[in-house]
Amino acid sequence: MENEINEKLEMHDQLFDQLIKQVEVVEKREYPDYKAATAALRELVINLKSYLDQVKALVDTLLAMKIKHRLDLKTKGVIIVLAAWGIFTCLSVGLNISQHADNNTLRANSFKYRIIRQTYPIQADKADSIYQADPDAAEKNTIELEEKASQSDHAGDVAEQKEQDAKVAQKEAKTLKKETARARKETLSGNKTKHKN
Numbered sequence: 001m002e003n004e005i006n007e008k009l010e011m012h013d014q015l016f017d018q019l020i021k022q023v024e025v026v027e028k029r030e031y032p033d034y035k036a037a038t039a040a041l042r043e044l045v046i047n048l049k050s051y052l053d054q055v056k057a058l059v060d061t062l063l064a065m066k067i068k069h070r071l072d073l074k075t076k077g078v079i080i081v082l083a084a085w086g087i088f089t090c091l092s093v094g095l096n097i098s099q100h101a102d103n104n105t106l107r108a109n110s111f112k113y114r115i116i117r118q119t120y121p122i123q124a125d126k127a128d129s130i131y132q133a134d135p136d137a138a139e140k141n142t143i144e145l146e147e148k149a150s151q152s153d154h155a156g157d158v159a160e161q162k163e164q165d166a167k168v169a170q171k172e173a174k175t176l177k178k179e180t181a182r183a184r185k186e187t188l189s190g191n192k193t194k195h196k197n
Contacts, residue, residue, distance in 0.1 A: 005063070009056050016049040 023042040117124040131138045 005059055009052070009059060012052055013049070013056070016045060016052060019045050020049065 020042065023045055113124070
């Protein structure tokens, strides 16, 4: 683009030079009626050439200028926008990750339900009819049943732990009885040998 502009300016410069030469040729001829007109024309062309020189100088300075855009990080607006953009990006990424995890869970649950439907179609139809009749009540009842099952599992675990503790305590008691009995025997047998001597 710079080359095109410079070529056009040079072409106009040459044109004005030729025009000045032609006006000078006309001035040299002895036409009395045209002397004032040719002098004015010559002055006009010289003025146009000086304007063209000024335009060339301006174009050269404009072409030499390099426009640089930069972001000043000290500006409050820029800092606020960058902070908001960063927060928005973090929230979007976090939301997308959680949605991805939820979608995987839903996909797995859907697949499990399809397996149950194929294996136990009657029970699956019954579950569908219960849910479709009253979804809120079905959800509430399911949560209550899960809590009761969890409590009974916990109670069963506690009872099993206590039973195991009782078995360990019984084994320890038997071991202590045996040790006590053996210690008595040793004590009694030791006393009998002393009496015999």
